[in-house]
Amino acid sequence: MKKVLDYLKELLNAKDTVIVATSGGPDSMCLLDLLLSLKDKLNLNLIVAHVNHKLREESEEEYVFVKEYAKNHGLLFEYMEIKEYDHDNLENAARKKRYEFFAKLVNKYHAKYLMTAHHSDDLIETILMRLVRGSSIKGYSGFRQVTDMGDYKIVRPLILVSKDDILKYMEDNNLKYYVDKSNFSLEYTRNRYRSVVLPFLKKEQENVGEKFLKFSRELESLSLFLDSYIKDLEQDIKSDEGIDIAKLLRLDEFIIKKVIEYELSLIYINDLFLVSDKNTSDIIKLIRNKKNGYVILPNNYIAIKDYNNFRIEHNNKEINYYYELDDVVNVPGGIIKKINSSDNTSNYIIRLNSLDIKLPIIVRSRKPGDKIEVKNMKGSKKVKDIFIDEKVSLKKRKNFPIVTDSENRIIWLPGVKKSKFDVARDGIYDIILAYEEEK
Numbered sequence: 001m002k003k004v005l006d007y008l009k010e011l012l013n014a015k016d017t018v019i020v021a022t023s024g025g026p027d028s029m030c031l032l033d034l035l036l037s038l039k040d041k042l043n044l045n046l047i048v049a050h051v052n053h054k055l056r057e058e059s060e061e062e063y064v065f066v067k068e069y070a071k072n073h074g075l076l077f078e079y080m081e082i083k084e085y086d087h088d089n090l091e092n093a094a095r096k097k098r099y100e101f102f103a104k105l106v107n108k109y110h111a112k113y114l115m116t117a118h119h120s121d122d123l124i125e126t127i128l129m130r131l132v133r134g135s136s137i138k139g140y141s142g143f144r145q146v147t148d149m150g151d152y153k154i155v156r157p158l159i160l161v162s163k164d165d166i167l168k169y170m171e172d173n174n175l176k177y178y179v180d181k182s183n184f185s186l187e188y189t190r191n192r193y194r195s196v197v198l199p200f201l202k203k204e205q206e207n208v209g210e211k212f213l214k215f216s217r218e219l220e221s222l223s224l225f226l227d228s229y230i231k232d233l234e235q236d237i238k239s240d241e242g243i244d245i246a247k248l249l250r251l252d253e254f255i256i257k258k259v260i261e262y263e264l265s266l267i268y269i270n271d272l273f274l275v276s277d278k279n280t281s282d283i284i285k286l287i288r289n290k291k292n293g294y295v296i297l298p299n300n301y302i303a304i305k306d307y308n309n310f311r312i313e314h315n316n317k318e319i320n321y322y323y324e325l326d327d328v329v330n331v332p333g334g335i336i337k338k339i340n341s342s343d344n345t346s347n348y349i350i351r352l353n354s355l356d357i358k359l360p361i362i363v364r365s366r367k368p369g370d371k372i373e374v375k376n377m378k379g380s381k382k383v384k385d386i387f388i389d390e391k392v393s394l395k396k397r398k399n400f401p402i403v404t405d406s407e408n409r410i411i412w413l414p415g416v417k418k419s420k421f422d423v424a425r426d427g428i429y430d431i432i433l434a435y436e437e438e439k
Contacts, residue, residue: 001030001034001161001165001169003160003161004034004157004158004160004161005034005037005038007157007160008034008035008038008157009038011113011155011157012038012042012044012113013042014042014043015042015043015044015045016042016044016045016112016113017044017045017047017109017110017111017112017113018035018044018045018046018047018111018112018113018114018115019047019049019078019102019105019106019109019111019113019114019115020032020035020046020047020048020049020115021049021051021098021102021114021115021116021117022048022049022050022066022070023050023051023062023066023117023178023180024050024062024063024065024066024177024178025117025177025178025179025180026166026167026170026177026179027117027118027119027158027163027166028116028117029069029170029175029176029177030117030158030166030169030170030175030177031115031116031117031157031158032046032048032069033173033175034157035115036073045076045109046075046076047075047076047077047078047105047109047111048066048069048070048075048076048077048078049078049079049080049101049102049105050062050063050066050067050077050078050079050080051079051080051081051082051094051097051098051101052079052080052081052082053082053094054081054082054083055182056180056181056182058178058180058181061178062178063079065176065178067079076109078105080097080098080101082094082097092271092274096271099270102114103149106151106152107151111152112152112153113152113153113154113155114149114152114153114154114155115154115155115156115157116154116155116156117156117158118143118156118158118159119156119158119159119161119162119163119165119166120158120159120160120161120162120163120209120210120212120213121162121163121194121198121209122143122159123142123143123159123209123212123213123216124198124201124208124209124212125190125193125194125198126142126143126273127140127141127142127212127215127216128193128197129189129190129193130142130273133276134276134277134278135272135273135275135276135277136223136261136264136265136272136275136277136280137219137222137223137226137261138219138220138223138227138261138265138272139272139273139275140219141215141216141217141219141220141223142212142216143156143216144156144216144220145157145159145160147270159213160213161209162209226258226262227262227265229258230255230258230259230262231262233251233255233259234259234262237259239309241306241309241311241393242304242306242309242310242311243259243263243309243310243311244308244309245287245305245308245309245310246308248287248310249287249288256284257280257284260280260283260284261280263312264279264280264297264312267297267301267312268298268299271298271299274298274299275297275298279295279297279298282295282303283295283303283310286303286305286310287305287310289305291305292304292305292306292307292394293305294394296315297312300314300315301313301314301315302314302315304394304395306393306394306395307391307393309393313395316398318365318366318398318399319332319365319399320365321363321364321365321399322362322363322364322365323362323363323364324360324361324362325338325360325361325362325363325403325433329363329401331363331399331401332399332400332401333396333399333400333401333437333438334401334414334435334436334437334438335435335436336363336401336403336414336433336434336435337433337434337436338431338432338433338434339432339433339434340432341432342432342434343425344434345425347413347414347415347416347417347418348414348415348434348435348436349432349433349434349435350403350411350412350414350418350421350422350432350433351422351423351424351425351427351429351431351432352411352421352422352423352429352430352431352432352433353421353423353427353428353429353430353431354430354431356421356423357405357409357411357421358405358406358407358409359405359406360406361403361404361405361406361411361431361433362403362404362405362406362408363401363402363403364401364402364404365399365400365401365402366383366397366399366400366402367402369382370382370383370384370402370410371383371410372386372410372413372417372419373409373410373419373420374386374417374418374419374420375417375418375419375420375422383402383410383413386413386416386417387400387416390416390417392416400413401414401435403433405421409421412433414433414435415435415437
């Protein structure tokens with residue numbers, strides 16, 4: 001453990017506040033004991049953070065153990081209990097809730113560090129799982145010894161040692177800990193790597209953990225270099241609307257893939273393990289397709305091809321709304337209001353004769369099958385087809401305002417098309433509506 005202690009002594013300063021993620025298992029109890037050995041020397045403020053996942057019978061016993069340990073050593077104790085999981089992937093949901101809890105504690109205590117007990121065996125398992133599943137250069141590097149979160153850093157000091165080193169330390173120092181029996185169940189993917197693949201690698205190479213750590217750091221350095229390169233490159237190919245696909249496709253195939261991976265990394269900052277190389281491949285196919293469309297991504301995100309732009313955003317559901325227009329109505333993306341006069345004849349203004357329509361005027365969200373009788377055109381046309389013809393973005397279409405009379409006849413598609421009910425500027429009308437988009 002000398003390597004870990006030397007690292008901690010070099011990292012920590014006097015009076016630093018550290019949140020220590022403590023499950024009660026051998027890894028976290030080892031980390032906590034090492035930090036305790038430095039506590040008085042450096043006057044450290046250690047916060048023991050325990051999460052009860054409520055998934056095993058031993059959970060309550062482990063909670064009591066960690067709480068009493070903190071009390072006996074004069075440490076502050078913080079506790080969170082996960083009562084329900086609102087995610088299909090239990091492991092990912094639990095991880096998300098844990099780190100949200102830890103982040104709140106960092107903010108509460110103005111902590112400089114959050115420390116977790118990930119060790120070199122964990123790193124090997126993570127790298128192997130991602131190699132088999134498929135990932136990016138950043139993903140293949142596993143996890144970093146230090147992750148900069150801006151206001152604080154996540155530090156994994158035990159990455160320098162193996163699980164065997166940890167167990168030996170606990171035994172030599174006669175330290176108590178609890179064992180999560182589910183870690184031995186071959187039902188879980190990680191456990192199969194842990195029980196089958198890792199022992200073989202350790203047999204082949206005794207210091208395999210050091211080899212994988214070196215591999216991880218090499219990939220991390222390469223990833224940082226590529227991120228810097230792509231960040232500079234995006235100044236020329238990216239705008240508020242997203243990435244310009246025409247400019248993107250002029251680049252080398254490798255760089256195109258790295259741009260996509262970089263965009264994904266901005267979204268999945270701490271959840272990059274959720275993204276596979278299939279996600280990246282699907283996005284590349286999407287942007288090469290002539291048609292607009294989208295690719296569904298983990299955690300309710302979507303990659304959208306919107307004419308000549310590509311972007312990744314949260315998959316917000318369509319909003320259903322229905323308003324009677326009095327003087328002004330706020331709609332997604334802007335406002336619709338009555339005005340007294342205007343010389344404007346664009347599609348952002350419509351003039352109406354109240355004798356031609358059935359009042360009140362309604363502003364509502366889109367409905368399947370919506371049609372409009374377009375001004376100066378015979379018959380009706382689907383709103384969907386108009387949006388395609390006019391190149392209205394997919395993002396804008398989702399919650400686009402439809403203006404109708406009380407008999408549900410579409411009067412106006414604000415900013416896009418006017419209906420047969422529009423009156424010429426020199427005609428007879430008593431209503432003028434204007435649409436102002438948000439800037």
